[in-house]
Amino acid sequence: MEQHAIQISQLNFHYKDQTKLFSDLDLAIGEGERFGLFGPNGAGKTTLMHLMTGLLSFKEGSIQLFGNSINLKNKTVNKLFGLVPQDFSFYPELTPVENLEFFGAWCGLTSNQIQKRSAELFTILHLTQVKNKPVKNFSGGMKRKVNLAIGVIHEPRLLFLDEPTVGVDVQTRHEIVDYLKQLNSKGTTLVYTSHQLNEAEELCNKIALIDDGKIIALDTLDNLLATHQQPDLESLFIQLTGKAYKNS
């Protein structure tokens, strides 16, 4: 039987005093996939990512990561995944070295493991020159790379990426996407969300379109484009979600 990185079954969720966002949602993301989750603003992408990472709790249904239920109280499953949030999630007063030391320790790594892994990441992401300077003085692109480095310090089997390249220049974007592909080639499952659809075409090998809490399309990019007879992901996105601006 195929091992799923994520298995969502019969998930029901709504925010307090709001109508139901997800109703009996089912979704399976296979291990090793580069999975893209797309949809208009307010479609439920970030909420779904927060549910999958345990940031939001739910009462009905189940979410399993590699066969383990996501559970806020039992955090052992949290070792299995990493999160790269859209907001910068580090301490700007600290240097990259200090940030990785702290977050590495919180991931359960030893001092030696942190040092070794940090050195690798600084080399791969070209942060060695600035590793001892406070992050608050960095450019947007450099901050994105620090944000990513912290998310992968513990070499997670599954990596959630929420708009990991927003606000960066083309060179940095390519650098980040190349690194993510490299990670995936070593077995890390990627769950990625972004509004940059050309980047998604380059990175993702499986795509889900979500609108109003429902998955309206789910397949490989090639199959989706062929089924809906669209030349690219952006055209497919507009065909399935409409041209009207959404921000509910």
Add this chain to the structure above:
Amino acid sequence: MKLLATIKKDMLVLVRDRWGLILMFAMPVVLVITVTNIQSSTFDVVGKNRIGLLVCNKDTGSLSGEFIHALDTAGMFNLSLIDRNANNKQFSNAMHAKDIVIGVVIDPSFSQQVSAKAKNISGKALTSFGLEGDTVNQFPQSKDYFSLYYNPLIPQSLKLSVRGALNSAVQMIQSKEVLKDLYFSINEKPLPDSLQQQMLSNDIGMAEIPLSSNNEKVILNATQHNVPAWTIFAMFFVVISLAASIVREKTSGSFIRLKTLPTSYSIALLSKQITYLIVTFLQAAVIFTIGIYLFPLIDLPALHLPHDIAGLVLVTLVCGWCAVSYALCIGIFAHTQEQANAFGSVSIVILSILGGLMIPSFIMPGSFKSLMAISPLHWCLQAYYGLFLEGGRLKDISINIFSLLLITLALQAIAVFALKRKKLI
């Protein structure tokens, strides 16, 4: 490993926040120096810092001169005299110009009234002894001896002290006149100066003994009072930095990541408590050091540490832990830094007033005295005063430490309850 890494992170964030450090260390030092300077003047009011008193003597008799001399030698006033022809407006203007808050205008009938009253009393006394006294002067006592002008901003206690001193001076002159009359009536010769001095001597035997727990010699001055009090205030003022730090972390992107990592958020809060407990201890060490070494250089009394140094360390740690626990609660409940800063600072000022840091607790009305028990700053102050002012030892202040620990544990319980409710631990 996780806790050590978190403490290191918190320390680094703290030392790189220059304004936060200034708020926590420099501000209390400035505060303690300023307040001790001001309070030192109050302590020395009978010594070098006398109360300014403007006097306008409209009386031409000799007794008003004696009255002024008595005031001058009382040791309480620094007298300034103004021309006898000055009117009310000129007198008020002179008070403003000389920055004097209390003034006395001696009535033109002062000597006549004092003399008449003295003759009246001595006459009555002689009659009651069965002797024939002088004819009792029926001078009507309708006028005031003097008028007291004062700035409405002065405390009532100061006004009462001045009134007491003025009454005492008048009584002394009046008594002297009575005595002279009686002596002359009986002996038909004037009262000798030496006898007058002996009979009217104001010196009374009074031993002043400050309370001491263990018959230890205690030192009472503005430094011994203010340094412990404002050290407590400084320790509790970490609420601004610590609560803001918790709120900042809660509202920052890093908090989202922290919640997804395989570590409980209680580690982060434990680290903050340890870090800021070290900060409060350092604050106390810095302020005490300044009290010991810097104060004498700026003409303030040096701080004398209590004999029970272990007790001092323990009290400082317990006070610090209580302050940190209070800040922790505010940080957990506040949604924004503005909320934490505003509530934190205002509540500390209120608790310090209730605790007797700003107004001595013995002058508080009864209802407020019962409220003092809820202020942790009150128990901190009592514990410090027990060591610094009463020469006490740890056992003498155990009730204060116990009360502080109770409040601290209650604050910790509230914090844990709130964290569980918010699903943060």
